[in-house]
Amino acid sequence: MMETTNIHILGGGPAGLTTGYYAKKHGFPNFTIFEAGEHPGGNCRTLKIKGADCRSDTKQSGDFRFDTGAHRFHDKDPQVTEEVKNLLGDNLLHVTAPSEIFFQGKFYRFPLLLSDLIQKLEMKTLLKIAWEKLYSKQEKQAQNFAEFAVNQYGKTLAEHFLLNYSEKLWGQPTHKLSTAITGNRLKGLDLRSFLRSVILGTPQNPNHLDGSFFYPKYGIGMISDKLCEFIGEKHIKLQHRVNRLIHKNGKIERIIVNKGTDTLGSTDAQNDIEIPASIVINTLPLTLSMRMLEPAPPPELCEVADTIKYRHLVLCVFCLNRDAFSSNASLYFPSKEFPFTRLYEPKNRSPHMAPKGQTVIVLELPCYSDDALWNMSEATLQAEVWEALRQVKPLFPEEIIHYQSYKLPFAYPVLEVGFEEKVASLVAYFETFENLYLTGRSSLFRYLHLHDLFKAGKEVVEQITDD
Ligand SMILES: Cc1cc2nc3c(=O)[nH]c(=O)nc-3n(C[C@H](O)[C@H](O)[C@H](O)COP(=O)(O)OP(=O)(O)OC[C@H]3O[C@@H](n4cnc5c(N)ncnc54)[C@H](O)[C@@H]3O)c2cc1C
Known part of the structure; x- marks a missing residue:
C-alpha cells in the first residue's frame, strides 16, 4: 500500500520538511515537497553574508550569518528534542544568553524581574x-x-512593557487582539509571581524565556538543512509554486504547479504542470489556499477568509566592525519611537555567526503588505532604522561593513478576538476533502513553533498510515 501511495506536500518550510522527514522515516517511497522559493526552510532559515562580499577594507575573514528572525529551539517536547539532538549531534549548542527590554533610555531584564524594576523605575x-x-x-x-x-x-x-509592544508587533489595538497572542509565554510572569519569587526565592520564569535554550552552531537553518539532507534532494522540488487545487466529488483531483517561478513570484503559465493528486498535505497559508481551490469555496467562506490577516516582517541587517553590540539574545523595543520591535545579535546565540572581532545585528520591523514600510526603498529604510538605533547606543557610520534588508512574509497569524471560530470554519471546509490534510503555522493559523511542527508532521504521517 505504501509503495503505491503518492504524497504531495505543499510548501517546503519547517512544516513541509518535518512532514517529509516522517514520511521517509515511516517508509513512504513516493512523496514530493513543492516549494515556491529557491531554498527550502520557509521562515526558519539562516542566511549567509560572505565576509569577502563586504567592504574590502575589513581585515577579518569569515562569514556573517543571521536567521530569518530571532529563533531558538524550545525544549518543550522530550521526544522532539531527542529527534533534533540526533539530527544535529554536536552542532546543537546549549546557550545561556539573557534578553532585555529597552525602555525610556534604560535596559530592563526580560522577563521582568521585580528587583530590576525597583532599581530602574x-x-x-x-x-x-x-x-x-x-x-x-x-x-x-x-x-x-x-x-x-x-x-x-x-x-x-x-502600558510600559506590553500594550505598546503588542500594538507594534500585531498592528492592531490591543483590545482587538485575542488573549491567545501570549502563546502562554507570559504564564507565571504576573506581579504576584514576582513577589512570590522574591519572597520565597523560587524561580519566576517559564523555562523558554529564562535565557537558556538550544541553538544550532551555524544558525537555526541547520535544522531545516539536516531535515533536507535526510529527506533527499529528489523529494524536494524547489521553484515549484502551487497555483491551483482542482477538486471534484470531495477530493483534490489535480494540483497545478508552476515550475521555475522567478524571484519576484511572477509566473509564466507555459510552465504550468498538472499533477494528479493522491494524498495532499497542505502547509500553505489558509487564505492563499482558499484562493487556490477550483471550483471556488462558498462565497460566505471566502468572506470569512478575507477577514483574517497575517503579519509580515522586514528585517534590517547590519554587519558591524565592532566586537559586540550587546550581550543579549534579544532586545525588545516597546516604545513607538522605534520602528522595530526586536533586535537580535546572532553571535550571542553562537559565536560562529560572525567573524572574530565583528558582529551582525538584525532588527525586526513588523508590517502588513500594504504598509509603506513593506515597499520602502533600501536607502530610506536603512537611514530610518540607523537613526533610531543610534538612540540605543553610540554607533558610527564607519562601523557599517554591510547592510541589507530581507522580507519575511506570513511571519505571524494575527490572532484577533474571535479568530478561533473563523479559522475553525475554514479548517472544517478543508477537512471535507478526503485526501487533503493541513499542517503548519500559516495553514492552521496557529502560533506554532518548530517543536510543534515536528510533532504535527509526525501526527499527520501517522494519520495517513492509519487511514
Ligand atoms: C520572527 C520569527 C521568530 C520565530 N522564532 C521562533 C523560535 O524562536 N522558535 C521556534 O520554534 N519557532 C519560531 N518561529 C516560528 C517558526 O519559524 C515557524 O513556526 C515556521 O517557520 C513555520 O513553518 P511553516 O512551514 O508552517 O511555514 P513557513 O515557514 O512560512 O513556510 C511556508 C513555505 O511555503 C512556501 N510557499 C508559500 N506559497 C507557496 C506556494 N504557492 N507553492 C509552494 N510553496 C509555497 C514558502 O516559500 C515557505 O517556504 C519564529 C517565526 C518568526 C517569523
Missing part, C-alpha cells in the same frame, strides 16, 4: 504599580489582550 512609578496591584478589583475573565495584560500586571506595567 522611578519611585512614583513603583508606587503606582504597587497601588494598582493592591487595589485592583478582581477581575472578570479577560475578553481581549488589553484586559488580560491590565488584569495580570496592572495598568502602568502593562
